[in-house]
Amino acid sequence: MKQKTPSLQKALPRYYFLVLFITLAILLIAFYIYYIKNLRVSEYQNLQNICDSALSNMEQEIEKMSTVSLNTIYSKDILPGIRNVDVTRINSQQTYVQVQSIYNSISAMIGPQQTVAQINIYHKNGFSVGSGFYTYHKKIQLSQRSWYDTVMEKNGYKVMSLPRQLSFFMSPAPLPYDPYYITLTRLYFDNIHEIEGAVEVLQKCDTFFSYLNRLSAANQSIRLVILNENGEQVYPVQTAETESAGIASLLSAKASLPIGQITHIRDENGNKTAVFYNTLSSVGWQIYAMESDSILVHSLIAPTLFFLAVLIIVLLVTLAICISISGRILKPVGELKNTFETLDLDDVFSRSIDSVPLPESHFEEIKTLIASFRNMYNKMNSSTLEMMKSQENEIRAKEIATQSMMKPHFLYNNLANISVMAEENMNQEIISLTENLCDYLRYTSTGGELRVTIRDEFLYTQKYLACMNVRYRDRLTCTFSLDEQIADIKIPKLSIQPIIENSLKYAFMKKPPWRISICGFFEETDGKWYIRIKDNGCGFAEGEITRLTELMRSIRDSKDIACLKIGGMGLQNVYLRLLLQYGACAVLILENNPEGGACITIGGKIND
Incomplete structure (x- = not known):
């Protein structure tokens, strides 16, 4: 069914609308992308700020505990009092009085503001005393403390523990609930710088992480995670074991995360998460601020709907x-x-x-x-308009029909050959020559069809060479090979003979024997038929292939019929007729054989 031609009155509003709408849509989309990009940058900046804020707070809290531990070490009452305790008489009245003095000094160190929750002091003589939320004094083995190896590796430098429940320090716990505490431990040395003991400062996790808890509550879409240098989770405490372990194992495996930069990782469920990470160098902690991209995408729904409404x-x-x-x-x-x-x-x-x-x-x-x-x-009103229309393709076809004319010297040469053969009484050869000559002349002079099958082109090329063999005899050998797949494809008449004529004229300037092979085949990779003509002559001279290639290119660009030579077919005539039939799919390749001689290949699409 023929499609109705669109009306200008309907088409013009559409075109106006399309142009204006596309322009405005591009501007809106550009603004939307800019807005979304800035929103992401803002979110990422917020992620960085929260991580930096948490880092700063942790430094302050750790420094507070560290100051208490140092003040304890340099106190004039605490360590001298511990040195004077006789461990062998730990339950004596004298020891009790000494310990009470130490308790008072520790309580004064903690102060009424409860700077820390507990201070425990350990001496190498096996005596330990502590005061804060509980008081004690007892004999201990310093090397059996859980933090001993770690502190020794740090050469006395401060070491932060993982959050542990009160029952870890006092068993059983004196409270109905079991809160978490975190400790800072460091060694202290005597006058000759030998290890004398250790100071352990405890702080309640609710107090130590109070700022982080408030920060997390105010930014529920952002998760704060702290890992120690061994990849163990420090914060958050009291997290569901599976979730906590999942985050810790995920981040511990990300050793290549850049410090101080936003990067993206995928959690165990494959969800994409933005991560900002920094290091608390004083204790080797790694602080991560994470936000799921799904939360960020969810925050984009409102502006996206707004922009869609504006677009509509x-x-x-x-x-x-x-x-x-x-x-x-x-x-x-x-x-x-x-x-x-x-x-x-x-x-x-x-x-x-x-x-x-x-x-x-x-x-x-x-x-x-x-x-x-x-x-x-x-x-x-006054006259009738005369209309005339020329058909360019028809004119071309009529002019190309003259291509079948051949140079008269071919006929003269063969008549001269017949005359000589008659003098030699070569009757059978004369019959064969005249039959081939008549067939060939009939083929070339018939103007009814400009295209013939490849089979016919091969047949009459053989007749042409049979006529030429009368002159060259055993000095010229010709071989033909034709793939039956392409035998019935129609190509321009006299596509092969001009190429062979060029070989006989220019290629065989060297001594015989001379050989010509004509091979027709189909190439499945590009769906084209090809005819390849090879000879063992002199081949193309240096620069001749370039010159002929440029000539073919000019013919392809112009398709000028004036290039045709009625009095003698040339390569350009063959190529032009292939172009007129096959267009851009026409093939004419010029090259020299590695073993010597020229090779010319013509071809075209098999379905044309």
Whole structure:
């Protein structure tokens, strides 16, 4: 069914609308992308700020505990009092009095503000004393403490433990619940810098991580995680074991995460998560601030819906504006169209142009259109327009038909050969030559068909070479090979003979024997047929292939029929006729054989 031609009155508003809408949509989308990008940058900056804030707070809390431990070590009452305790009489009244003095000093160190929860002091003589939320004094083995090896590796430098429940320090716990505590431990040395003991400062995790808890509560979409240098989770405490372990194992495996940069990882469920990571160098902690991209995407829903609403409003407003503008422009065009539809051929001869209703317009193009119609109408009243149309392809075909003409010297040479053969009484050879000559002349002089099958082209090329063999005899050997897949494909007549004629004329300037092979085949990779003509002659001279290739390129660009030589077919004639039949799929390749001689390949699409 024939498709109806669209009306300009309907098409123009669409075009106006399309252009305006695309322009506005591009601007809105660009602004949306800019907005979303800034929103992401803002979110990532917030992630970085929270991580930096948590890092700063942890440094302050650790420094507070470290200061208490140092003050304890350098106290004039605590360590001297511990040195004076006789461990062998730990339950004596004298020891009790000494310990009470130490308790008071430790309590004064903790202060009324409860700077820390507990201070425990260990001496190498096996005595340990502590005060804070509980008091004790007892004999201990310093090397059996859980933190001993780690502290020794740090050479006395401060070491932070993992959060542990109260029952870890006191068993059983004196409280109905089991809160978590975190400790800072460091060694202290005697006057000759030998290890004398250790100070352990405990702080309640609720106090130590209070700022981080408030920070997490205020930013519920962001998760804070702290790992120690062994990849063990320090914060959050009291987390569900599976979730906590999942995060810790995930981040511990990310040793290549860049410090101080936003990067993305995927958790055990494959969810994409933004991570900012920094290091608390004083204790080797790694602080991670993480936010799931799904939360960020969720925050984009509201602005996205807003932009979609704006886009729809812009769409409707643009449509209304385009209809209004195009209506004003095309109103006279519509009136002119109605005039054309009401006119018929009889009106042209019976009515003057003044009686035909024509619209008025202030647009120059429409005025010109109306004026042109007036002129045309007046001319049709006085005369009939003659129309002639030329058919370029038909003209080309007629001119190319002359290609079948051949140079007369071929006929002269063969008649001379017949004359000599008659003098030698070579009757059988004369019969064979005249039959081949007649067949070939009939083939070349028939102008009814410009295209023949490859099978016929091969056959009459063989007859042409049979005529030439009368002259060259055993000095010339020809072989033919044709793939039956392409035998019935039609190609321009005399596509092979001009190439062989060139070989006989230019290639065989060296001593015989001379050989020519013609092979026709199909190449499945590109769906083309090919005919390859090889000889063992001199081949193309240096620079000749380049010159001929440039000539073929100019022929391909112009397809100029003036390139044809009626008095002798050349390579350019063959290539031009292939171009006219196959277009860009036409093939003519010039090359030299590695073993010597020239090789010319022609071809085209098999389905053309």
